[in-house]
Structures are given as structure tokens and as C-alpha cells.
Amino acid sequence: MSRRLLLGFVLFSVVACSPGDPAEGAPSTEASAIQPGDSGRRETAVFAGGCFWSVEANFEAVPGVVSAVSGFAGGATASPSYDQVVRGGTGHLEAVQVTFDPARISYRQLVDRFWLTIDPTDPDGQFCDQGPSYATAVFADPRQKAAAEASRRAAAARIGTARFVTPVRDAVRFWPAAAAHQDFARRNPSRYGGYTRFCGRAARLRAVWGDAAA
Known part of the structure; x- marks a missing residue:
């Protein structure tokens, strides 16, 4: 392996979407603090948007979101490990x-925001994280399906339906x-910052969504 390739491999291993070395701080096991105007009602939504670091970070700061938990969905294996x-x-x-809290933010609003945080034209992954x-x-779920589909149609119309490959x-x-x-992202801000810069996430989102990119 050439020196340049070796350097690139080392850099990628540092910033790729994998915990690698122990995190800088202890993981939080508590949900977000009760927010002003919280109704106490709770609903859940599940989104797959490439590396779950970014999806989690994007939603945690949204008013009305109580918590965002990284994990896995869509497969057949019970209790799968990251590896x-x-x-x-x-x-x-x-x-x-x-x-x-559905009294503070609706499911449709969450789906509308989700599209602006991903590149829905890429069928093979997101940014530098590629693979199934x-x-x-x-x-x-059945109660959410109509809102999710309507949101998808609206988002696809903005960038071209034929290009929009992310399914509901x-x-x-x-x-x-x-x-x-x-x-x-919260516990490892320097590493997460390096990861997003290396992957060119912000530039790609602007290319897809313009000023609306989240």
C-alpha cells in the first residue's frame, strides 16, 4: 500500500461511522429533559438516513423531540449487533x-424535516458511508403511512420524482x-465534526436541497 493510500485509510478509519476507540464521555441513558409546554404525550417515528450519528444529532435539537435513539430496523435477525x-x-x-410530543410537533413535520437531512437520490448509502x-x-406504521407518503410526494416534487429513491x-x-x-455527536464533537467534513455532508445536502438543507 502506498503512503498516500495508507494515510487515506487511516483518516477514513478515524472518521468513518463506527465507534472505534472508547467515547470521550459516558453515554447518556436518560431521555431529554421535560421541555416547556410538554403535554406528556409520546409517539415514536423511525428513520434510516445513513450513519445513525447524523440522524440522531439532527433530531435531538428539534423542539418537541424528547429523545432520539440509534439502532437498527428492517432486517430479520433478532437483536443484531453493530458488527x-x-x-x-x-x-x-x-x-x-x-x-x-405530538402536541408540539407533528409526525408529518418530522418526516418533512427528515428529507432535508439526507440525499434521497442515492440508492446505495449516504455520503461517504456506502453499503446496504x-x-x-x-x-x-399504518397510522403514519398516509402522512409519510404525502410528505414523500411533496419532497420528491421539489427535486424530481424520478431521482427520489428513498422509500416509505x-x-x-x-x-x-x-x-x-x-x-x-454530543459526546464526541471533534470526531463527529471531522467525520462530517471528511464526508462532505453539508456540501452534498446544499447541492440537493439548496438553502432548505438541514
Whole structure:
């Protein structure tokens, strides 16, 4: 391996979507604090948007969101580990379960925001994370399906329906990932910042969504 290739491999191993070395801080096991105006009602939504670090970070800051938990959805293997999923064969996608207060933010609003945080024109992954486990999807239960489909149609119309490949899939069981995968962006800001810059995430989102990119 050339010196340049070796350097690139080392850099990628540092910033790729994998916990690697122990996190800088202890993982949080508590949901977000009660927010002003919280109704106490709770609903959940599940999104797969490539590396779950970014999906989790994007939703945690949204008013009305109580918590965002990284994990896996869409596969057949029960209680899959991270290593099993990234090796392939389980059918799971990296996903995030968002718990929210429906009195403060609607499910449709969450789906509308989700599109602006991903590149829905990429069928093979997101940014520098490519492969089956990094594919994108909205997992919707029967009550959510109509809103998710309507949101998808509206988003697809903005960039071209033929280009828009992210599907709305039937809701399936969500499996939380291990503690080392939770709250990664908050606990590891320098590494997460390096990861997003290396992957060119912001530039690609602007190319797809313009000023609306989240």
C-alpha cells in the first residue's frame, strides 16, 4: 500500500461511522429533559438516513423531540449487533427511533424535516458511508403511512420524482444499538465534526436541497 493510500485509510478509519476507540464521555441513558409546554404525550417515528450519528444529532435539537435513539430496523435477525449489521446479511439499516410530543410537533413535520437531512437520490448509502446498512427509508406504521407518503410526494416534487429513491416502508421492530453508539455527536464533537467534513455532508445536502438543507 502506498503512503498516500495508507494515510487515506487511516483518516477514513478515524472518521468513518463506527465507534472505534472508547467515547470521550459516558453515554447518556436518560431521555431529554421535560421541555416547556410538554403535554406528556409520546409517539415514536423511525428513520434510516445513513450513519445513525447524523440522524440522531439532527433530531435531538428539534423542539418537541424528547429523545432520539440509534439502532437498527428492517432486517430479520433478532437483536443484531453493530458488527453483524455492517458485515451485511441481516437486512437491517442503521436507524433512529425518535420519541416526540405530538402536541408540539407533528409526525408529518418530522418526516418533512427528515428529507432535508439526507440525499434521497442515492440508492446505495449516504455520503461517504456506502453499503446496504446505510440505505435510507422512513418506517411508517399504518397510522403514519398516509402522512409519510404525502410528505414523500411533496419532497420528491421539489427535486424530481424520478431521482427520489428513498422509500416509505412498513414499520418493523426497532432494535436499539449498544450504549457506545448513543449520543455520539454530543459526546464526541471533534470526531463527529471531522467525520462530517471528511464526508462532505453539508456540501452534498446544499447541492440537493439548496438553502432548505438541514
